Amino acid sequence: MTTTFTCEIVEVGKRWQCTDGTKTWFAGESYRYNGKLASETIVEEPPVITIPPKTVNADQKGVDGNNIYKIVKIEGGSNPEYAIDGKKSTSAKTKELIADVGGIAYIRTFALKFDGGPYSFEIKVSLNSQDYTTIPLGLLTSEISTPSDQFQYFILPDIIPANWIKIASTQQEMKIVTLQLLEIDPDPAGEPVPDNPPIVIPPEEVPESPQAEGIPIPTGIKLKGPVMLQKFKHWGRHSTNYASGGSGPSERWDLSDLPNALNVLAGYEVNLGEAKGTRGEDNFDMKFRGSSHSDSNGGGYIPSFSWNSEPHCGKEYPHPKTSMKPLQEVENKNIGNMKGDFWVGYLACVYNDAENVPCMKLWGKPKGRDNSNKFTDYIYMGMSRDTGNMSPGPVLTAIGMKGSKLQRLQIRMDEVPDAKIRNAFAVEIEPPKN
DSSP: OOOEEEEEEEETTTEEEEEOSSOEEEEETTOEETTEETTSOEESOOOOOOOOOOOSOOOEEOTTSOEEOOOOEEESSBOGGGGGSOOSSOOEEESEEEEEEEEEEEEEEEEEEESSOOOOEEEEEESSSSSEEEOOGGGOEEEEOOTTTOOEEEEEEEEEEEEEEEEEESSSOEEEEEEEEEOOOBOTTSOBOTTSOOOOOOOTTSSSOOEETTEEOOTTOOBOSOOEESOOEEOSOSEEEOTTSSEEEEEEEEEOSOTTOSSEEEEEEEEOOSOOOSSOSOEEEEEBSOOOOSTTOBOEEEEEEETTOOEEEEEESSTTOEEEEEOSEESOSOOSOOOSSSOEEEEEEEEEOTTSOEEEEEEEEOTTOTTOOOGGGOEEEEEEEOSSOSOSSSOOOSSOSBSSSOOOEEEEEESOTTOEEEEEEEEEBOOOOO
């Protein structure tokens, strides 16, 4: 008896995923059957893949409520035990964390909580602590939980047997607050066991946009990293010298926790108050992609609202040279007055599209919708694209093109001495498809 099967590459130069229509297995690129490469369609008996029996069970309760495997030994870097102590205040500092579950586990989900980042890393598994297999990133689905625990869940399409698990950074040292290993056994219908699902935000195809404890996530936006919630820090002043001359009230809040996140969604609720400075009408906004906000540094995009809710997009290169223009593609010209003793909302994303063109989208929450902060409260204003048609400076396809190359997001509003904000957040995202 012979069986037709095909293989396709899932990790260049390393692994091929093969299938005969009922089973799936992996082969190295040099793996040959009857003299033919794994990339060719061939006729041959497929190899018998033996999965070792499970010897340990996921019978511990994780800090997120999921059933997890007990990690009996962990090593690598400084204080690796902090990654399994269940505390939010401690973290292992390492470039490589190795966990031993004490036997053969069937793992489908790797749950990680980081301090800082974002980090670039690989997930590897082993049955003998010597020979490790890197899990092809193309097979993993990454979802994020609510910002209260800030877990990222890396989910395989099926279980993988492993005794040792290695989290290996490909760049800088990582700070890992928590590592958890979950088993999700499919039932006969192919669905996860109901009492052991990962806690994740619903996928983007769900009609109602996923919510992260009151954080507005637009439909079609997929989160890539942990939500930085309530981490914007006030700059410690209440006035500034204006680039246009003179000085006046100025409130600003900075966030340095996403230094390398090119594609970002961010927002906040704001009460601009009744008081105002001497210049009259002004804006409130956020700076994306800039580094130091000091003269001759920076280079960033500034989605912005005027007090009467007219949407704009600014560009700065370098600080303080700035232009502010109406959005290029306008869906709504305004959503009513936003200046006064009431709460309104600002939401924007800046990302590079599939053609590496910087794009900026802007949403606003009008007066009267201050009892919640769901995405359904927000109105889409429109977008701009920098194809070389925005001044000053070059197209800003990277972070900090004039300065330290490390991003510092900044919420900014002038002429509003009584302004206050709440629910400020920022998160790295996958570039939207449209």
